[in-house]
Amino acid sequence: MRKDVHTDGIPVLCVSCEARHKGVCGALEPEQLVALAKTSHKHHAESGSELLGDAEKIDTYANVLSGVVKLTKTLSDGRQQIVGLQFAPDFLGRPFKTESELNAEAATEVSLCSFPKASIERMMQASPELERRLYKQALKELDDAREWMVTLGRKTAAEKIASFLLMIARHIDPSAAPDRNSASFDLPLTRADIADFLGLTIETVSRQLTRLRADKVITIENNRHILVPDLARLEARAGN
Amino acid sequence: MRKDVHTDGIPVLCVSCEARHKGVCGALEPEQLVALAKTSHKHHAESGSELLGDAEKIDTYANVLSGVVKLTKTLSDGRQQIVGLQFAPDFLGRPFKTESELNAEAATEVSLCSFPKASIERMMQASPELERRLYKQALKELDDAREWMVTLGRKTAAEKIASFLLMIARHIDPSAAPDRNSASFDLPLTRADIADFLGLTIETVSRQLTRLRADKVITIENNRHILVPDLARLEARAGN
DNA sequence: CGGCCGGTTGAACGATATCAAACACCGTGG
DNA sequence: CCACGGTGTTTGATATCGTTCAACCGGCCG
Incomplete structure (x- = not known):
């Protein structure tokens, strides 16, 4: 358990951020949070806007702060399948890949906190705790995906x-x-x-x-x- | 890159094991491999035998050395869906959960190298490299699962x-x-x-x-x- | 031999897709 | 103010794909 009583040293950007508690940022020490906050920024995306295109180069990751993001895959003839939904405070991104294999689109109005890919990767090296959070989220997404496979198939x-x-x-x-x-x-x-x-x-x-x-x-x-x-x-x- | 030229210090059990190269064991130093090998053992399972039951307590993880393992989920009325296939040298197990949410069954004759859950978890603490391999495998399984969602749904x-x-x-x-x-x-x-x-x-x-x-x-x-x-x-x- | 298991084939049925039309809501411009 | 077009949704009629039910085949084993 981390002490969240004091906000001393917590970047303003992060003070009231849900991701600092339940999201991946909860894995970071105050000084790491400061470092990350320097390169990150919050922004909004309106419903329907594309956040990440298929086969697009990935240069930023993000936390979903509010709203819902849908991850989709599309066949060449246009048939589409949603392969994941992300809610706050989920982490949005696919570490260890430079190119996206899917589309991310705002399903509702969405607010995000995004950071350069490199920042996260540097911090992952430094903080096993961060990597572990990301690993756990991936496992959770995998559990969810498998649950949906049953729904889709049977x-x-x-x-x-x-x-x-x-x-x-x-x-x-x-x-x-x-x-x-x-x-x-x-x-x-x-x-x-x-x-x-x-x-x-x-x-x-x-x-x-x-x-x-x-x-x-x-x-x-x-x-x-x-x-x-x-x-x-x-x-x-x-x-x- | 790891040096695999010398087999000095590599446990006999592991010398010719595929998992040491492409599998998760490749992340381990010789001395760690020795420690892990002490608590691990190879064994066979015939086609159709259950390796892990739904809602069963998980106490061991394993590497698939040959054969194919199917991961299935079953609805209460018997409808079944395979949610994953594992080939050599995949890692079999779900870290951070004490109870399985699915069934693992040998689809063919299978040979496994299994170790106590605790050994792996201890080693994960010690070796970020191991945790990273496991993380990467989870991401790959997630990619696969999403690919299959398109197949199932569309x-x-x-x-x-x-x-x-x-x-x-x-x-x-x-x-x-x-x-x-x-x-x-x-x-x-x-x-x-x-x-x-x-x-x-x-x-x-x-x-x-x-x-x-x-x-x-x-x-x-x-x-x-x-x-x-x-x-x-x-x-x-x-x-x- | 006889029974079982995994696989194939056929005929009929039914759930979901497809095609088509209409509706509700909403902002725009006359 | 209302007519208008656009978008998202509902509803209906029909078509189609995959399921269901049933029979049969071939190999294997007791």
Whole structure:
């Protein structure tokens, strides 16, 4: 456990930053944080803007401070698949590769704190603790990816939608803690994104959502806001 | 680069081990190798035997020395999905977790070199180089998983089969190097396994294989041995 | 021999895709 | 103010791909 009581020596940029607590920056000593903060800067990206292109040279990494970033892969004929979603305070980047194999795009309005690739890599050499955090995040992403492989390969459209809603609820709704059994949140993705995430078409996504609504498992307001009165009922439809 | 010319001080167990070169053990100094070798042992597992059960306590890690290990996840009603394949000299294990979230099963006859979880973890503390290798393998597995998500979510049955054959060819057939344009290999998986890997049924797998054979893209001998006279033609069917 | 296992093949069905139309919302410009 | 076009979403009719159910084949082993 690190002492976070004092803010002495913590860069202003970082004082109220979530990444300093739960993110990778939590691995750094105050003086390292100062060094890193010198070369980093916060910035916003509006929904839909591309953060990183496929086959593009990677020169910066970033922390997601708010919003949702989608990682996508596209086949030559245009078929697309979302292969990862990153929420705050996830680390965005692929160490040890100079070129990206995927696209990163802001799914919502996003705020980022980005730093030069070289800074992170230098700091990784110096701080095993940082490397370990990054390693752990990679393992978590791998666990998530494998979980989704089951969803993509073996679940029905209805189960996919239920699984997706559950995943979002867990990530976004603070009240969806283990004990609470209801949830309420805004979908960070359009129907098209959801389709790309689940390997479905937008029509199927729409139909399954209306079906869940008709069955009173969820309520939908303004197309984006979802209310789940009973998470257990939703889970029962996720097919795990 | 490590000097591998002398075998002085290299444990007998490790002298001719592939993992010492391309695997994680390559990160270790001779004396560390000696220490690790003391607590490790090689053993075989026959095809179909379970190496690690879901929700089982993890107490050993291992290197795959030969053969293929499949990582699977199963839904409560029995639907199964293969979420990873491990070839020599891959490292088998999930650091930082005490309980497995998946099943590991020998897909072929397999030989392993396994060590106590604690040994590896101690050594990881001592050797950043080892941790880095493990980190890199995790990133590679993540890349692979994401590649398969595209296959699972967006490709047709025919494309899935072609992609699968290509992946196996690249892993198994030594002659399938970039320059060579033909390949020949034994499938390490049964039709049922292939189906679980691709999110299909065995009937569909069988039909698509016969179709590829009918179209003269592949030749099949003894149900298991595959010959690909022209890898480019197979690639054209993988839909990337 | 008989039974089992892995694989192939056929026929019918059904879930999801595809094609098409309409709707709701929203900002723009007349 | 309303008409307009654009975007995201819903809904309906039809088509298609992959599943399901069933039969059969060949090799292997008891």
